[in-house]
Amino acid sequence: RNGRVDLSHGAGGRAMGQLIEDIFHTAFDNDWLRAGNDQSAFTVPAGRMVMTTDGYVVSPLFFPGGNIGSLAVHGTINDVAMSGAKPLYLSASFIIEEGFPLADLAKIADTMGAASREAGVPIITGDTKVVERGKADGVFISTAGVGILPEGIDMRSNAARSGDCVIVSGSIGDHGVAVMSKRENLEFDTDILSDSAALHTLTAAMVAVGGTSIRLMRDPTRGGIAATLNEIAHQSSVGFRIDEEKIPLKPEVAAACEFLGLDPLNVANEGKLVAVVAPEAADAVLAAMLAHPLGQEAALIGHVVEDPHCFVQMETSFGGGRIVDWLSGEQLPRIC
Amino acid sequence: RNGRVDLSHGAGGRAMGQLIEDIFHTAFDNDWLRAGNDQSAFTVPAGRMVMTTDGYVVSPLFFPGGNIGSLAVHGTINDVAMSGAKPLYLSASFIIEEGFPLADLAKIADTMGAASREAGVPIITGDTKVVERGKADGVFISTAGVGILPEGIDMRSNAARSGDCVIVSGSIGDHGVAVMSKRENLEFDTDILSDSAALHTLTAAMVAVGGTSIRLMRDPTRGGIAATLNEIAHQSSVGFRIDEEKIPLKPEVAAACEFLGLDPLNVANEGKLVAVVAPEAADAVLAAMLAHPLGQEAALIGHVVEDPHCFVQMETSFGGGRIVDWLSGEQLPRIC
Ligand SMILES: Nc1ncnc2c1ncn2[C@@H]1O[C@H](COP(=O)(O)OP(=O)(O)OP(=O)(O)O)[C@@H](O)[C@H]1O
Ligand SMILES: Nc1ncnc2c1ncn2[C@@H]1O[C@H](COP(=O)(O)OP(=O)(O)OP(=O)(O)O)[C@@H](O)[C@H]1O
Ligand SMILES: [Mg+2]
Ligand SMILES: [Mg+2]
Ligand SMILES: [Mg+2]
Ligand SMILES: [Mg+2]
Ligand SMILES: [Mg+2]
Ligand SMILES: [Mg+2]
Structure with a gap:
């Protein structure tokens, strides 16, 4: 049908079955999906598990360094991994706009399949809905993930305490800048790629040496590290003191942020x-x-301090100081 | 801001945190969400688990007998339950259109919270994204669910075999007719309510007496029981012979289907x-x-037969016979 998704692809009939088979099962390729049940089964040992979900509405769908499909795999794996857990399985729910090119859908699904295989975290169940033209924007994907926690690991958002060290795993703002660089009415020249990546092998290496000394981990997505640190500050009733000079930041990202009028601390990773x-x-x-490929530029950027106001304070490169606030407005919609 | 969702509610900052707190955490109300981590943790015994996901795009969002929120809870619980598993936890991902009334969002969240509490299956993690006006249609919800399988239970889509009995748990087509009755340009008078309900206590009662003699269970959602039986027929390489007279069908649903030019066998439940x-x-x-409140009108409607063509054949009320096919077209978009 002209190589585009139509409403029958979401109607529960033969066309839907064919689409799922041809595009999704082919791309994700595993025995769980092939079994074709309403759900997929797997065996777990006794213990603690985690579950998480994220929706992905990034615009544009394809950006330097990835597309909505890789994002939907990496992002959900990372939210599992931030607990210290080993990610096991993913689910994927697609909401597709009528008229969306099948070739683009296949490209997205193939990227997802590749990302999930590379990470060793299969997509074992899914869903496909189609809405009328103009009622969505190409494709939205919601993934959920489950994982198992190593014995004794129990990180909590309120666990930061005065004196703790704050470490970031690498340069900030790459993803947000890469996506913004392809926004309509905004295109600017940059070689920056999204940093989109699955961090679970990095977190496993960290947990192996740090164990329960790692109070908590977060992936600073929407809102950037500014939002992440402010959230932790409030949840743990502490403040942060960080050092601008120690925060890894690519010169091209700094330049793009200046051009866009954005603070890199607010930009998504x-x-x-x-x-x-x-x-x-x-x-x-x-x-x-530092010994892990995804942590080569890791840096200790500051400390947790006592602060009844829960402020995130930063010593700036010029020797001054300022308070790092959350992003108040709507500067960066649909970044993930 | 005029009681409507705006883009800042999805930007990862303070406004988003406030929305999640005020609407979702209040409605879903449990310790997992209050912990505020990127994921939620729970303890499981060793054994087999299942995972499933569905996206919900029903239009209109509110319909007789429920709304998108109750649907998103019941539908995903049911896909877990169809394996014979006990549903444990849900995740919920929201994609919201800018301008959507906060009061409607709260109503939907409250309905979800109530449905999840009634079912005893908490929503332990979630996500909130906002897209620009005209890039979605009010709100879409994707839920995922996990559950644990009783030892020895392992239903499969290819397990139907010749001579098996086909049982349906009650009258068909209610949900689809209830939603269609509120479609713009289509409103017609009916008292039919959606049958939206969580079936996990019914399946538990069935598994308790039937055990491994239950070959498989399915909830006939999109595409109705016609799609479900055709799918099973192909997956199990069998045919079905069913008896129209035995299929529970409310007279009002039959009348509405006639008015709409639909076969109740194709209408969603x-x-x-x-x-x-x-x-x-x-x-x-x-x-x-029959002894369970949700199975009071259960009926044996036919049998599995050998059939190299995998046809679903029905003896009609007039004594004739016909082949029950999948729905080919796009008559019933966005029914769930
Ligand atoms: N996009 C997808 N990627 C991978 N698998 C998918 C996708 N969409 C559907 N599936 C798989 O196809 C099978 C049928 O899915 P389907 O959504 O029809 O079942 P269901 O959830 O029981 O029905 P409904 O969504 O109408 O409630 C399931 O095994 C499901 O995991
Ligand atoms: N609609 C919702 N209902 C219930 N809880 C929600 C909802 N949206 C978010 N949450 C909860 O709020 C917390 C923060 O979610 P958030 O999405 O900001 O984290 P994240 O997934 O790490 O970030 P991102 O989505 O930017 O990747 C989590 O505990 C999450 O479970
Ligand atoms: Mg996330
Ligand atoms: Mg489904
Ligand atoms: Mg996160
Ligand atoms: Mg379903
Ligand atoms: Mg999230
Ligand atoms: Mg089902």
Whole structure:
């Protein structure tokens, strides 16, 4: 039908079955999907598990360094991994706009399949809905993920305490800048690629050396590290003191942020993490990160401090200081 | 801001945190969400689990007997339950159109919270994205669910075999007719309510008496029982012979289907199941269903037969016979 998705592809009949078979099962390719049940089964040992979900509405769908499909795999794996858990399985729910090119859908599905295979985290169940033209924007994907926690690991958002070290795994703002660079009415020249990546092998290496000394980990997605640190500050009733000079930032990202009028601290990342680590373990955790391909530029950027106002304070490169606030407005919609 | 969702509600900052707190955490109200981590943790015994996901794009969002929120809870619980598993936890991903009334969002969230509490299956993690006006249609919800399988239960889509009995848990077509009755340009008078309901206590009662004699269960959602039976027929390489007179159907639903030019066999259900049961256990399983509030009108509607063509054949009320096909077209978009 002209190579485009139509409403029958979401109607539960033969056309839908064919689409799922030809595009999704082919791309994700595993025995769970082939079984064709309403759900997929797997075996777990006794213990603690985690579950998470994210919706992906990034615009444009294809951007330098990835597309909505890789994002939907990496982002959900990362939210599982931030607990210290080993990601096991993913689900994927697609909401597709009538008229969306089948070739683009296949490209997205193939990218998802490749990302999930590379990460070793299969997409074992899915869903496909189609809405009328003008009632969605190409394709939206919601993924959910489950994983298992190593015994004894129990990170919590309120666990940061005064004196703890703050480590970031690499340069900030790459994803947001890469997506913005392809926005209509905004195109600017940059070679920046999204940092979109699955961080679970990095977190596993960190947990192996840091164990329970890692108080908590977060992937600073929407809102950037500014939002992440402010969230942790409020949840743990502490403040942060960070050092601008220590925060890894690519010159091209800094330049693009200046051009866009954005603070890189507010810009989304999709392959970075922030860890709050007890001081005695900070060196070992940092060393483990530096030894990992996704943590080569890791840096200790500051400390947790006592602060009844829960402020995130930053010593700036010019020697001054300022308070790092959340992004108040709507500068960066649909970045993930 | 005028009581409507705006783009800042999805930007990862303070406004988003406030929205999640005020609307979703209040409605879903549980300790997992309050912990505020990127994921939620829970303890499981060793064994087999299942995972499933569905997206919900029903239009209109509110319909007689429910709304998109109750649907998103019941539908995903049911896909877990159809494996014979006990549903444990849900995740919920929201994609919201800018300008959507906060009051409607709260109503939907409250309905979800109530449905999840009534079912005893908490929503332990979620996500909130906002897209620009005209890039979605009010709100879309994707839920995922996990559950645990009783030892020894392992239903498969290819398990139906010649001689098995086909049981349906109650009257068909109610959900589809209830939603269609509120479609713009289509409103017609009917008292039919959606059958939207969580079927996991019914399936538990069935599994308790039927055990491994229950070959498989399915909830006949999009595409109705016609699609479900055709799917099973192909997956199990069998045919079906069913008896129209035995299929529970409300007179008002039959009348509405006639008015709409639809075959009730193609119309979606959201609180019904089809079970394929070994003949020796059929009476006991049917009795257990009849004794359950959600199975009071359960009926044995036919049998599995050998058929190289995998046809679903129906003896009609007039004594003739016909082949029940999948719905070919796009008559019923956005029914769930
Ligand atoms: N986009 C997708 N990617 C991978 N698998 C998919 C996708 N969409 C559907 N599936 C798989 O296809 C099968 C049928 O899915 P389907 O959504 O029809 O079942 P259902 O959830 O029981 O029905 P409904 O969505 O109408 O409630 C399932 O095994 C499901 O995992
Ligand atoms: N609609 C919702 N209902 C319930 N809880 C929600 C909802 N949206 C978000 N949450 C919860 O709020 C917290 C923060 O979610 P958020 O999406 O900001 O985290 P994240 O997934 O790490 O970030 P991102 O989505 O930018 O990747 C999580 O605990 C999440 O479960
Ligand atoms: Mg996330
Ligand atoms: Mg489905
Ligand atoms: Mg996260
Ligand atoms: Mg379903
Ligand atoms: Mg999220
Ligand atoms: Mg189902």
